[in-house]
Amino acid sequence: xxxxxxxxxxxxxxxxxxxxxxxxxxxxxxxxxxxxxxxxxxxxxxxxxxxxxxxxxxxxxxxxxxxxxxxxxxxxxxxxxxxxxxxxxxxxxxxxxxxxxxxxxxxxxx
Amino acid sequence: xxxxxxxxxxxxxxxxxxxxxxxxxxxxxxxxxxxxxxxxxxxxxxxxxxxxxxxxxxxxxxxxxxxxxxxxxxxxxxxxxxxxxxxxxxxxxxxxxxxxxxxxxxxxxxxxxxxxxxx
Numbered sequence: 001x002x003x004x005x006x007x008x009x010x011x012x013x014x015x016x017x018x019x020x021x022x023x024x025x026x027x028x029x030x031x032x033x034x035x036x037x038x039x040x041x042x043x044x045x046x047x048x049x050x051x052x053x054x055x056x057x058x059x060x061x062x063x064x065x066x067x068x069x070x071x072x073x074x075x076x077x078x079x080x081x082x083x084x085x086x087x088x089x090x091x092x093x094x095x096x097x098x099x100x101x102x103x104x105x106x107x108x109x110x
Numbered sequence: 111x112x113x114x115x116x117x118x119x120x121x122x123x124x125x126x127x128x129x130x131x132x133x134x135x136x137x138x139x140x141x142x143x144x145x146x147x148x149x150x151x152x153x154x155x156x157x158x159x160x161x162x163x164x165x166x167x168x169x170x171x172x173x174x175x176x177x178x179x180x181x182x183x184x185x186x187x188x189x190x191x192x193x194x195x196x197x198x199x200x201x202x203x204x205x206x207x208x209x210x211x212x213x214x215x216x217x218x219x220x221x222x223x224x225x226x227x228x229x
Contacts, residue, residue, distance in 0.1 A: 036215035038155070045205060045222060046147075046155065051215030089155050093214035097160055097169030099145075104154040 002026065004092050006102035012080045012109055020105045021072040022090030028071035033092040035073035037066060040087045040104075049088075050075060077107075085109040112136035112218055114206050119223030122196055132189040132206030132220055140164075140184040143209040145216060146191050148202035156202075160209060161189070173199075196227045 003025040012018035022035055029035060031053050038046040048057040050066035053073065063078045073092070077084055090102045118130040132144070146158040159170045161180040168180050179192040189206055203224050207216035 034214035045219040048215065048217050051210060051217065052213035055213070057217065091157065091216070097167070099157040099214070101155045101157055
């Protein structure tokens with residue numbers, strides 16, 4: 001059973017930089033996993049932030065960026081703002097028509 | 111305006127069936143693979159299933175395999191999820207999501223429909 005790992009919670013100061021990660025319990029994340037990132041506030045549908053590792057979705061501010069760091073996918077928020085306080089989910093494509101979401105990271109901006 | 115609107119959720123007893131719908135507008139529905147993603151109360155997102163643009167290929171998460179069936183009617187721009195043998199652990203908000211096939215990402219999401227499985 002493949003499990004996608006994310007930090008359960010993270011905190012960042014307004015204006016600060018934070019990097020959230022997305023890994024695998026077995027193996028490494030690479031661009032062939034097509035990592036993508038989604039932001040979700042309670043009661044709302046997810047919003048697509050990043051796809052194909054590092055491509056920002058239309059309308060997403062450039063303070064959000066994606067990358068591969070070591071053996072994980074990463075979402076970096078540079079210059080965090082109060083309304084970035086949200087849940088962030090990554091999803092990896094495992095091949096053969098199967099996707100797996102990470103458990104999500106609750107980001108607090110304070 | 112690109113939009114996905116889910117419907118069909120409700121309260122259902124364990125062991126019963128329910129069919130969800132997702133109506134698409136603002137884009138060429140027939141050209142896109144589509145997904146269902148669910149979220150149990152207070153929990154994270156869980157990918158459920160994907161159906162190819164023409165309905166010829168479908169894949170399911172282990173939690174849905176053998177019980178859920180995706181289908182689509184491209185003439186009506188509508189996606190379906192037939193859920194059988196429902197269990198309490200299927201209680202969740204069900205989102206439909208368009209697939210960006212080239213990059214294997216979910217690029218458009220509906221607002222979701224709530225399914226509660228309870229006696």
